[in-house]
Amino acid sequence: MVTYLYERDLTEMKLIILSSALHEKTVAALCKKYGLRRQILRKKMIRLFDMSLLENIPARYEVWEKTLPEAKESIESRLGVTLLTQQIPLIADDEMSFIVQQTNKKISTGYNEEQAMKEGIAMIREVIHS
Amino acid sequence: MKALQDLKNAVRSRSIHVCYVNVGSCNGCDIEILACLAPRYDIEQYGIYVHNNPREADILLITGGFSPQWEDKLKRVWDEIPEPKAAIAIGNCPISGCVFNRDGTYLDPPVRKHIPIAAEVPGCPPRPTEILEAILSLAPVVFKDYERREE
């Protein structure tokens, strides 16, 4: 942990950034996709991201939305792997690939695909909660 | 000590160092300060140098209505400037908050509440010539015979 001279607690400023109209929309969309509570997602974002990245979240989400129609229907795109590791990096790469692996394994062992997806999303939720 | 004082007066009237701080403006006033640097207005012919370094400044130009992040920092910048010093508020923002002083704003104008302001230049934004004139007319008032007045 690096400590700086005259460091301030920035939580309040970051929350102000997250409360603009465009951010509300994006955060609501993410919450709906992963079944999260808004408070928890906001808290995680405030902890992980610096202020310029926070400002840029709506634009980054839009980039991912634009790639959606081209991407083929796969487990990765349905879980939103690039969204959570590159565009809005809430989850580390290895954790994400672990989740994808698990889901793939479940499907190959004859699990119902919908059920597997649901569990995959639940795992993502777990990671964000922690 | 009259000779020394006269020397100081002469030197100070030709060497005014300026620092500008933006405490929540829309940038309009800042670029008008920058425009003063242009050879057309030629701020340096009057012996005014814009350095933006508080430790060697004599005059602090303030733009923008006060945003809460500056609460401790502006005071710090002000304390770092050596005496004699003066602050000038540029634009409507530091004076009254301009268009931002409405419901829902995050700003906390006027700046006068936080540090002493010696002169105010209204306008949204003021013209470069007005800024220049404010600096030039304030400087003798603050710097002339400073030590003699102190005694």
Place this chain on the structure above:
Amino acid sequence: MKKIVDVSLPIGPVHPVFKEPCRIKCEMRGEQVLSAELELGYVKKGIERIMVGRPWQEVMFLAERVCGICSVVHNYVCIEGMERISDIEVPDRAAYLRVILNEMDRIQSHLLANYSYCYTIEHETLAMYLINLRETTMDALEMITGARVTCSYIIPGGVRFDLTPEKEKTLRGMLDHIDSELTRFVNMFKGGPMIALRSKNIGNFTREEAIESHAVGPTARASNLNNDCRLFHPTYKKLGFESILLDDGDNYARIMLRFLEIFQSTELIRSCLAQMEPGIIRGGGIIGGGTSKWSGEAPRGELTYDISTDIRGRIKTIGIRTPSIMNIEACVHYMLKGVDSSADVTSTYISSDPCIACNER
């Protein structure tokens, strides 16, 4: 983002090269930057919150004060968004006048950006030439609109003042002056070995990174990513607009691109003047209720206004996405990474033409 480092270097908020307050926190190994973070919040004004519930007559002026450097384009995009909500037609002459003003503003802003860059790399001669040339542009703006900054020239259904033949003649003279002077300065920039060495291959930014971070404007176009909003604008289409692309993606490319765009802007203004026909400049109209999302090309890139109004023309919700949001993020997280010395940190940062006032609104 925390790593083992030997030096952590905070720059700002008050720093000699920054025009506006912000704080870059670099984590470095020796002099090489490993990662950088940006701390903002020094100019947060809450404009979007103030706008809600206010009639368009007030919002128009508030929109202009999002950013004082590119105030014209905020005016432009905000009003065009509202015109789209309420189906207001703009007279032809007014549409051309808007483009002229927007391009004048772009010239002014690009000159200021390149001035700051030259000043940051301590080439003061070129910097002073550029900012003096900018005064010519400001004169043109003042001649057309009556004010230097925040001129609120564009109103729903038209523009405020016409361009009389005498003014048009003066404007042409000014354009020629800008072209001939700038050619000289660009040659200085290109030919000066110290300037080129100091700028080439520094702050590299690839096309993939530009796509990932949604970079816009000259910053993206210097990395060969074309997302110029002028390509979709009806008036620019009539003028046959094509955007300029470079593919190096370093500081040099970004500055060069801005110079090239200034020449392009003067050409656009000339063709506007040639195509324009006398006529009315104010059509009138009433702002009604509805929602629209409209983007325009600001000097720094794509600017989006997401407006919804009620039946009397009061704002219900508004979201403003300014170009600096994307560009600063791209700069801090991609360009600064791997920069070799702390002196290049500031020059790379300035080369992306950051505007904190836009970023924070």
